Amino acid sequence: MTNAILNNGWEIIQGQSIENENLIKIAKTYGVPFPDSNQQLIQKLNSKNKKTGIKNSFSYNYGLSAFPYHTDTAFDNTPANYFLLTSLYNSKTTTNIIDSHSIINNLNNEEIKILKKSIFLLSTPQEKKFTNLIFVKNKKTGIRFDPNIMTPYNSYSKDALAILNEQITKTKTIEIKWNKEQILIVDNWRCIHSRSNVIDEKRTLKRIYIK
Numbered sequence: 285m286t287n288a289i290l291n292n293g294w295e296i297i298q299g300q301s302i303e304n305e306n307l308i309k310i311a312k313t314y315g316v317p318f319p320d321s322n323q324q325l326i327q328k329l330n331s332k333n334k335k336t337g338i339k340n341s342f343s344y345n346y347g348l349s350a351f352p353y354h355t356d357t358a359f360d361n362t363p364a365n366y367f368l369l370t371s372l373y374n375s376k377t378t379t380n381i382i383d384s385h386s387i388i389n390n391l392n393n394e395e396i397k398i399l400k401k402s403i404f405l406l407s408t409p410q411e412k413k414f415t416n417l418i419f420v421k422n423k424k425t426g427i428r429f430d431p432n433i434m435t436p437y438n439s440y441s442k443d444a445l446a447i448l449n450e451q452i453t454k455t456k457t458i459e460i461k462w463n464k465e466q467i468l469i470v471d472n473w474r475c476i477h478s479r480s481n482v483i484d485e486k487r488t489l490k491r492i493y494i495k
């Protein structure tokens with residue numbers, strides 16, 4: 285683990301090979317890489333038009349438009365702790381990151397209490413379950429947020445969503461422009477991320493989940 289990821293919640297590594305073998309080697313320095321639900325250890329992400337691909341995925345719902353801020357694998361009991369992302373091509377379509385520590389710093393005690401007490405209904409084709417926005421695991425506090433699959437359930441959660449959405453518009457965003465041979469590692473418990481609208485057609489990313 286590096287100081288950059290501990291201090292900022294994300295890190296860029298430049299000038300490295302983005303061949304699969306090297307990506308896995310780098311991923312292993314942050315934890316244990318694990319496959320997605322399609323058994324892909326290294327996932328290839330292509331931009332897709334709306335209403336294509338997996339139903340209710342971000343691509344299905346938003347197509348080439350911007351994706352809203354979210355946590356990856358929010359549906360898992362424990363979301364992926366980190367993910368690695370790299371781009372096969374230079375791309376003007378940015379990956380955007382917000383550090384939840386910046387959000388928390390902007391909130392008063394009452395607002396933090398609302399976030400902690402909020403309960404959301406998380407629905408996927410496989411299951412429906414209740415979940416919190418904030419979780420604690422291995423003495424680390426994490427945020428779980430995916431507006432695609434999480435809807436407010438109790439009264440706190442409606443207010444929590446309003447607070448979070450307000451903070452998303454206010455809080456400093458880190459915009460990652462993609463160059464070749466650039467590898468991004470994100471602490472997925474600490475940061476939420478989004479994608480700008482796709483302005484170049486040739487956008488292909490590789491992603492590895494890490495626990």
Ligand SMILES: [Fe+2]
Pocket residue numbers: 354355356477
């Ligand atoms: Fe994502």
